[in-house]
Amino acid sequence: MRAGGANSARLTARSVIPLVVVVVFLATLPLWVDDYWVRVWTGVAMWAGLAASWNIIGGYAGYISFGHVAFFGIGAYATAILMQPGLDWNFFLTLPVGAVVAGVFAFIVGWPTLRLRGAYFAIATWALAEALAQLVNTVDFTGGSFGLSTPGNAETGFFYYAMLIASALIYLIIFAVFERSRFGYKVKAVRDNEAAAQSLGINTTSVKLQAFVMSAALPAVLGGINAYWITFINPQSVLAGDITDQMVVMALVGGLGHLWGPAIGATVLYLSSTWLNAHFGSSTGYIAMIGALLALIVLFLPDGLVGLMPRARNMRLVRQMLRLPDRRADPGPDPDTSRERS
Template identity: 60%
Template sequence: MSAPIRRRKTSSLIVLGIVALALLTMPFWAGSYNLRLATNVLLWVGLALSWNVVCGYAGYISFGHIAFFGIGAYVTAILMQPGVGWNFFATLPVGAVVAAVIALAVGFPTLRLRGAYFAIATWAMAEGVRELATVASITGGSGGLVLPVKSDDTFFYWCMLAATAGAYLVCFLLLERSRFGYKVKAVRDNEPAARAQGINANLVKNQAFILSAVIPAVLGGINAYWITFINPDSSLNTILTDQLVVMVLVGGLGHIWGPVIGGTVLYLAQQQFVVLFGDSTAYIVLVGALVVLVVLFLPDGLVSLLPGSRRLNLIRRFIRPRATTTTGSS
């Protein structure tokens, strides 16, 4: 291993260690506001990770991904109602299983198609789930459901940290360090060639879609218990999917660090703009400008600016010769 590679890996480990230490000790030094802010950042990072699985790795655009978030939220809320009385932690795997079953039911027929068909199918799924939640009595209809109150921000921070860190670890091991990940990328890049190599493309795509559905379902259950009240507008709003799309595109589509960077940067920017300007209008303008700049100059997202990335090296090579030429001419 060359010295630059060793230095790069050492630097990455140091940064990861600092981030891990900050996250693990945050409840002991951060105030209540910062702890809630960090919990929301972890929530959006986890959701962005899940969308990156289906779009960045599998190559399918989902416009209804927030449906799985809402499914997890409603399963937890329903099972924790006074007449049922389930333990909070017992509701999370149930929500994950329900989301997985629905993902299989939707993905099995639609993942055989390419282009806009899958996107339209997922959008229709999200709208269907939202309409069902609006009219069904078990979901509380448009009035929503109230959950038992637990006033402990530290508890929900640990829950969200565990869920998001677990999601990142699963995505990293399955999509970056396993045969399954290579199969998913092979199907994404050239499905006929992958089939010719003996890969069951339909099975691989459905497995990736199910993985992308389980993560938001767990996060939705945690969030429902945290905010203590859910309704179709708060948990099944398709606008939330649009935010996921922007976060992943800005951070870096198809990169394991892309959703982490995009989710963190954009959520913190949104909160800062709300504090400064009192509404989200300025934030929307910022996001629009940022998306245009990323598409034009950083098509791989902000992740391409990380040390050791290929694009950053190209930028350095472009800058250095010009600096040398300018110095020589003077």
């Protein structure tokens, strides 16, 4: 019992300590950096939340979605539309509306598409996102191709930093609970062997659908915050396919199906791209350097950057095992024994 309690305590500490360190770092960051870096870390928080949301369906459930930008866009448009003159909704009230609309949309499209697997599911979700972008580009109440402006606000950069950092940290806690919950284990069971999970009595269709809805509602909230932050949206800014691409790449680089993977991937890639863009501009060289970085990580770290820690622990263990007492230098023959033989 003691050993089990100790292991549980170590496991809890291992989960909580990194979170505490991250919270302290992010809470004090605006005190010792300028406004530029506050804005950069605001972007990191947004992309970490998006990548982590995609990780639910892509990493834990094993369904690669190439249409996740649709949910981000739904949240952005929900906030922008509800805040237009004549409706004048409070910004904070628009966020849950966007999440609900995105969740309902995910439920409707997920019911048929989640019966597909592999490339078929990926293509279906991509096609649905493209169809939504074309629809938004056509109808009047979304502003069409001209887009929509959110009402001017006097919020400072720190407001958006605090909003997105708080959202990312709340998401991290949600995912930590999800990962250890009964529902989380069911999702991973479906990913590992859907037929076996079904034979154990798991309603795999329901589990996949719930995971898809969950992974859709969360980015919608971030889309709403982003719309309020940038003050203007159109289909090119919130429904572009490369937004999904970045979610996928960040989760892949950090580590699919891991709690910290998407956050690590988003941090490394966003900071790297910011530095490279500042020094090389949006040039072919910049794109090539990002591509080379991704190729190296995929080739040598198939588990993502989170795989570095277990590898480091394994290497340390190997070195400790090699330091055996009998590996000391041979002291040579005993002088007394040599004298007796002579």
